[in-house]
Amino acid sequence: MKRALLAALSVLSLHSAAAFAQAGPPRPVQGTVTAATDSSLTITKADGQSETVALLPNRTINVTAPVAVDQIAPGSYVATANMTQADGTGVSQELRVYPPGSPAFNVNRPMDASGQLIMTNGTVNTVVKSDGGRVLTVNYGSGTRQILVKPELQVVLVSPGTSDMVKPGVKLSVAAFRFTPDAPPRQIITIAKADLK
Numbered sequence: 001m002k003r004a005l006l007a008a009l010s011v012l013s014l015h016s017a018a019a020f021a022q023a024g025p026p027r028p029v030q031g032t033v034t035a036a037t038d039s040s041l042t043i044t045k046a047d048g049q050s051e052t053v054a055l056l057p058n059r060t061i062n063v064t065a066p067v068a069v070d071q072i073a074p075g076s077y078v079a080t081a082n083m084t085q086a087d088g089t090g091v092s093q094e095l096r097v098y099p100p101g102s103p104a105f106n107v108n109r110p111m112d113a114s115g116q117l118i119m120t121n122g123t124v125n126t127v128v129k130s131d132g133g134r135v136l137t138v139n140y141g142s143g144t145r146q147i148l149v150k151p152e153l154q155v156v157l158v159s160p161g162t163s164d165m166v167k168p169g170v171k172l173s174v175a176a177f178r179f180t181p182d183a184p185p186r187q188i189i190t191i192a193k194a195d196l197k
Helices: 001-015 015-022
Strands: 029-036 040-044 050-054 057-067 077-084 090-099 107-110 118-132 133-139 144-149 155-160 171-177 186-191
Touching: 029 050, 029 057, 040 090, 077 133, 090 118, 118 144
Parallel strands: 057 186, 090 144, 090 155
Antiparallel strands: 029 040, 029 171, 040 050, 057 155, 077 090, 077 118, 107 118, 118 133, 133 144, 171 186
């Protein structure tokens, strides 16, 4: 569940909410690459089963690594899945930070049918220390949302990767999605920095 949420979060943080709403969360294929060509990857999943995934021309490679929560400062661009509390604020469940110059697609919308799990992408206006952690005020373009980041939450820094990183022996996640039924599909390939060979 956590890896699936991270894959969906990575996709939505790079692309519009409208696309995500129309297509639904992408189904990621996760595992270790056992064979790679210019057009496909064969991935052995955790259950031992293999799946061959066609590589799409429209694809992005992301490299993720843990980063200390105190590295989030005003001006940081973040993408977070956060659970709505009774007072209307959110508590982050997953949080990704992007380097300067990354594509920015601001959004604040439900991620599930309950409407309580919210995807918020935007620029951090303020960071305030509290007894429960750090409270980020995230500007998503048409408004702001206060989101609590607890000390135990692992924050992830996302950086651009390169195609030569995608090779046998590397663990990764591949998610495909469409903007609309008529649009060409796209892929996000996500690799943890610790898994690079």
